[in-house]
Amino acid sequence: MLASCDSLTHDADDHVRRRKMAVCVAVIAKENYPLYIKTVPTENELKFHYTVHTSLDVVEEKISAVGKALVDQRELYLGLLYPTEDYKVYGYVTNTKVKFVIVVDSSNIALRDNEIRSMFRKLHNSYTDVMCNPFYNPGEVIQSKVFDNMVSGMMVQVC
């Protein structure tokens, strides 16, 4: 587990860390049901669930837009799906049509695209590791602790 609240001694540090953090991370299966969804606990989690759900439409749209072309030509990183008042939602689709959705706080203006991309890359790698586990059946909810730790590491630390 990465930085705990205890380690965030400095407000500045905290702020910096928060800036790079997501508020909600979700992994959606190809059939559009969630394999994994984790939100910052203090918020109204259901709101994030809704946000992710609605973002799926946008993801589908983006996927289908390139649908005619070869899959290779479609980039995995979808970028900003849509901004809301408070949050920005980014999407990422794997070649197996598994979608990653990251919701970040709109106030995180310092959060650059590259950082988002790196977050998705980490997500993808961890997801791949989960898939490599023979005890994991595709389509199951992801219960891997390692994956969970990785996601927690990229989420806003709430003390």
Next chain:
Amino acid sequence: MAEKETLTNQEETKLTEQIMSLCGAKKLGYFGRGQFYIALKLITAAQSGLPIHLESINRELPLPQFFTLKSDRKTQYSSHSQIVEAPGQLTHPVILMNSPRSTDNATAKTEPVSVAALPFSSPPSSPSHQKNQASSQDGRQRVAFDQINTVINERSPTASSAVYPDGQTHGSCDLKHSALYSFYDQNQTPVQPPDAEPQENHSDHTDDPWRITQEQRVYYFNQFKTLQPDLKSLISGSVAKDLFTKSKLPIRELSHIWELSDVDCDGALTLYEFCAAFHLVVARKNGYSLPATLPETLLPEYLQKNEVAPSLLHEDVGVCSHGNLAIESQPVLQQWANWSHSEEDVSAEPVAVTLPDNPLQQPEVHLFNPDLNLSRNATSKQLPEECQTTEDAFSVPKGGCRELESSQKKKTRPRSYSSTSTESAIKKAEVPPTPPPRLAKTHSRASSLDLNKLFQQGNKVGTSGWLQPPPALPPRPPTSKIAPFPAKAQIHNLPAKEQEKIQQPNFADFSKFSEQASEGPFSELYTQVNKSNNLGEEGHITSPASVETTSQKASTARSGRKPGAVNPTEHTLWTKCQTTPTAAKVLPVFPLRCSISELSSNNIIQAEKKHSDSDSQKQGSQYDPDQVKWRVATTIQGSSQTTDCTGVTVGAPSTSPTHMTSPSR
């Protein structure tokens, strides 16, 4: 048998009976592991002067003292095992403990080996039992070990009677004990290897359950070999999965273990990763909670660095393979010579394979694997027996079963829970099982789906004589309107969606009517359906459809039902009905039609029953107009169901309107 060991006097007999009834054995009629443990604890309590109550066993108790006659024991067990003189008298208690669990091993009594292997069978039993006693059991273990040590050192048979290997304790530090084998023998309780002299050395490492002893390492290596003869290559994920699921650990934990041990995350296990994984499984089985990260001593690099070459396997007594290279270099033979006098056979054993036969672990071995003792003392014939009797995947006796006594015994000692035969285990080693098939992806486009499914269904129902793909089907009512089938439909193991789809057509209706009309291509279909109907279960009504479309449904269900997509089941069945040209009698169109949207399954059944019962005769002629109408209706896409029903039922028997009206609310 257990009680025999405990007391002899009449008064003690009374106590015994009291204990027996307390522990529940009387009620059960036998000593299960739990009962046995409780009984032993009560015995201890009694011996300590405590009142014999269940509460008294919750305290810390010393080990019970069994003062049975040596001769009795010897004679009794010598027939079983030839360990008589061996320090491995631990087998006695083992056998003692195992007696109530003779089921654990095939030929428990006849083969000392298997008896010994009875794991320690010490029933891992009630974890609660053990956990409660964790602290006390630590003490117990020590006592046991001390006793065992004395046994070994003194080579006095009496020690055996006094020794009571505490098979219950699993909370003690050392994993090296029988844990392994016990694990496979359904024995989850480790027993500290009795180590008198080397105990001091051993104790340095005893507290680390994450260290792999040499013996364990050898065992793991052998297990690896059974799955993958090439030690340098990998074991695929699916093969490893099969192996580890035999441990009966929850999948979640196995998954975690995999995550820990598959360091390179390649979905396969190298030899060292496998060792680590196996060790974690054993640890878990023995009650250790899984660490969040892989302990350093289980890292593949660490294991690789500390591995001793097979030829040098003999380790120092004091170091149970704890990566102490300096000590490891010492040949075990020397150690053995110093150590166990009675073990001349052992010490002299030139184990070609990597069995260290570490004297340190020897007692341990004795504890859970008297096989070793036997191997030393026994004739070679025991080996074949051992090899043959063990029917577990983990005990695959290789060709060298006869060659290496102790090593082979070790290999065969662990028993898997499952009753897989050695053949299957070997088979597994030879042919890694293919990964479980992923659910087939269905075509995402409904139109092609229809044809695909139609053809498939046509093939499946082939005998029913479907001629050609049916024409377009009439639209089906939305699934929401359809009353969800009760769980009975799940008999077919179909997800709810599938059941839903299957329910719609309610082809049972057809069958009901067609019972008499056994002619035509429908006959088979309907007989099937009828049979299912006879079961009175709604879910069965559509069994033929479900059977036909199960495979398809599996995929469609997975991919999710596309709204508006034509239900292939319905489609095909509809078409089948359609294609029954002259077997008009069979077509009770209206029930089908109406049932789709409005009818509850119950109503349908009732309707059908009524219909079939009363109108068998009328079916012939009266259906013709219906059939015509029905055909017309079917060709109309998008026509409402109700209209079809009403149109169809005009000429239907009198009972039909009732069918129609009731369902069509």
